[in-house]
Amino acid sequence: MKRLTLYTLTTVAGFVLGGALALQMSGLIGQRSALVFADVNVDGWVSDWSISSASADGYTRARVARHGLLALSKTEAVYFTRKTDNNGETLRETCDYALTGGAQDALWWSITLYDAQSRLPANSDKALSIDATQIGRNDSWSAVISKTRPDVGPWISSRAAGTFDLTLRLYRPDADIIDNPNAALNAPKLSKLKCEGEL
Amino acid sequence: MKRAMLLIALFCAAALAGHVFVLNAVPRIIMNKAMTKMQARGVPVHGFALSARTTQETQTVVRPSPDLAYSICLYDLKDGGPLTIYAAPYDGYASVSFFDARTNNFASVRVGEGDEAAGAKLTLHREAQDMMESPGRQIISPGRKGIILIRRLAPTQAEYDKVVEISKNDRCEPAKY
Numbered sequence: 001m002k003r004l005t006l007y008t009l010t011t012v013a014g015f016v017l018g019g020a021l022a023l024q025m026s027g028l029i030g031q032r033s034a035l036v037f038a039d040v041n042v043d044g045w046v047s048d049w050s051i052s053s054a055s056a057d058g059y060t061r062a063r064v065a066r067h068g069l070l071a072l073s074k075t076e077a078v079y080f081t082r083k084t085d086n087n088g089e090t091l092r093e094t095c096d097y098a099l100t101g102g103a104q105d106a107l108w109w110s111i112t113l114y115d116a117q118s119r120l121p122a123n124s125d126k127a128l129s130i131d132a133t134q135i136g137r138n139d140s141w142s143a144v145i146s147k148t149r150p151d152v153g154p155w156i157s158s159r160a161a162g163t164f165d166l167t168l169r170l171y172r173p174d175a176d177i178i179d180n181p182n183a184a185l186n187a188p189k190l191s192k193l194k195c196e197g198e199l
Numbered sequence: 200m201k202r203a204m205l206l207i208a209l210f211c212a213a214a215l216a217g218h219v220f221v222l223n224a225v226p227r228i229i230m231n232k233a234m235t236k237m238q239a240r241g242v243p244v245h246g247f248a249l250s251a252r253t254t255q256e257t258q259t260v261v262r263p264s265p266d267l268a269y270s271i272c273l274y275d276l277k278d279g280g281p282l283t284i285y286a287a288p289y290d291g292y293a294s295v296s297f298f299d300a301r302t303n304n305f306a307s308v309r310v311g312e313g314d315e316a317a318g319a320k321l322t323l324h325r326e327a328q329d330m331m332e333s334p335g336r337q338i339i340s341p342g343r344k345g346i347i348l349i350r351r352l353a354p355t356q357a358e359y360d361k362v363v364e365i366s367k368n369d370r371c372e373p374a375k376y
Contacts, residue, residue, distance in 0.1 A: 010206050014213025019221035021214070028225065058222030065229040065302045069260045070348060072296055076307045108292050108352055110266050118261040120254065128255075128265040131354050167262060171292055171352075172309075 026062040038081075043187040044088075045080035045168055067118055074178055080168040085190045091165060093121075093158040095195040096146040099130075099166075101188030102139050105174035108132050111188065112169070113145065115161045125149070125157035144193075166190070226302045233260055234273055234346065245282065247272045247349065247369040252359045268362040270349040272371035276325045277343055280373050283335075284347060286310045286319040287368035290361075292352035295319050297338060299345045306338045310349075322374060323347070347371060 023029045038046035048064070050056040056064070064071060071079060084090055085097060099111065110131035115121050120128050127149070134154060135141045143154035145166075158164060168188065170177065176184035236259055242248045250269045251257040263269070274282055286295045286308075293310035310319045320335030325343065349369060353359040 006206070007209060010210050011213040014210040015217035015220075018214030018217030018219075022218045022221040023225070026222070026225070058219075061302060062222055062225040065226040066261070068262055069229060069233055069302060070296075070298055070346065071262075071304070072294075072307060073304045076294060076296070076304075076309075110264060110354075112262075112264060112266075114262055120258055120263070120265065122255050124255075129354075131266045133266075133352070133354050169264060 022058075022062070026059045026066075028062060028066055040080075040181050042080065042181050042185045044082045044084060044086070044190070045185070045187050046082065047078060047080045047181070049074060074173075077169060077171045078173050078177065078181075080170075080185070080187075081165050082168075082190065083163075083165040085192045087192065089192065090163055091145075091158075091190075092163045093147055093161045096144065096193040098142060098191050098193055099145055099156070099188055100140070100142040100191075102141070102186045103137060104132070104170055104186055105177055105184065106132075106170035107172035109168065109170045111143075111156070112167050113156050113158060113161060113164050114167060116163050116165075121157070121159065121161035121164065123157055123159040123161075125159055127155045127157040130154045130156060145190075146193075227300055230298070230300050230302050230346075234344070237271060237273060237346075242271045242273055244273045244275055245372055247347075247366065247371045249363060249366045252353075252356070266352065266354040268351045268353040268359055268366075270351075270366050270369055272347040273344075274323065274340070274347060274371070275344050276323070276340060278373075279325055281325075282323040283370060283372055283374045284319070284321040284323060285368070285370040286321075286349045287365050288318045289351050289365055291358070292350070294350050295321065296348050296350070297323070297340065297345060298348065299340060299342045301342070303341065305341055308336065308338075318368075 038048050040047040040049055050060045110129050112129035113121060130143050143156060144150040145156045145158050147159040149155050240259060247270045250271060253263045253265045288311055295308045295310060296304055297306040299305055308319050308321060321338055322335055323338050323340055326339055351362050353362045
């Protein structure tokens with residue numbers, strides 16, 4: 001009886017530990033961000049090229065299920081995320097940022113702000129994103145990310161977002177972006193304007 | 200000594216089994232939970248439902264795009280019969296995408312291009328079915344259950360209102376032949 005209990009406990013402990021390790025390696029528990037696993041990084045905009053691919057391994061599949069359920073495969077859409085500004089500092093609602101960019105080689109693109117839980121922030125400002133239909137086919141554009149609406153120009157509201165990240169979506173991207181994102185992606189720049197308490 | 204070796208081997212084997220089990224189970228559990236939530240919010244099995252315009256209050260999945268209108272059909276091919284799917288044409292970006300219960304995006308069709316210029320007519324089958332009689336483009340589901348999603352570009356309320364009208368013509372139903 002004692003021996004059976006010992007074998008049972010050993011089996012249960014091993015099973016639980018193996019399962020917990022799988023969750024940890026997938027970035028579902030612990031402090032590992034999903035972005036740690038990105039295999040593409042273009043000037044701070046990171047992406048996981050195996051998203052929604054049938055060839056994705058179990059870790060990727062688990063991670064995407066948690067952080068990007070119903071994402072499209074990259075021939076239809078690619079997704080880039082960034083959590084820091086151009087100086088590598090975490091994005092937060094207590095600071096204002098300038099987002100600048102140019103035309104994108106895709107049918108349509110957008111940039112959306114999400115809070116630390118991968119959800120749209122709980123504000124009613126109706127300024128959750130900017131997109132190609134708003135910006136037009138301009139070779140250069142700029143937008144402000146802040147808690148309050150700027151006097152002029154496109155705006156993404158960070159009110160009630162806490163620390164946040166941005167997702168750049170490119171729908172029907174040009175093949176060059178898929179083949180060689182570092183050379184082909186016109187990555188938007190993100191610089192801090194000011195933070196609360198700063199003059 | 201012999202018993203210690205046996206316990207170590209047992210522990211390692213159980214850890215490996217737990218690892219593989221969790222990796223396989225997590226996507227299915229999350230997808231199943233999402234499908235259950237969608238059903239609770241009125242998304243039917245074998246029928247498209249247009250989601251409310253995406254806001255912080257209406258989001259049901261992580262990282263939704265507020266610029267897209269989503270029409271969702273849940274499917275369950277338990278009876279083996281194929282499904283007829285029709286995505287009505289739209290003056291703007293539109294696509295139909297298929298996800299299995301393991302979250303794989305196993306097919307995507309662009310609406311408004313080529314053969315799908317007048318809307319996308321598709322037939323969804325379980326694997327190894329006879330597809331000779333089926334109309335439109337043929338798609339095979341790797342599993343029994345999943346989600347079909349029509350995305351249409353609608354960044355403004357006016358464009359979303361257009362989608363409300365157009366989406367009334369979308370179809371997701373058992374094939375009638």
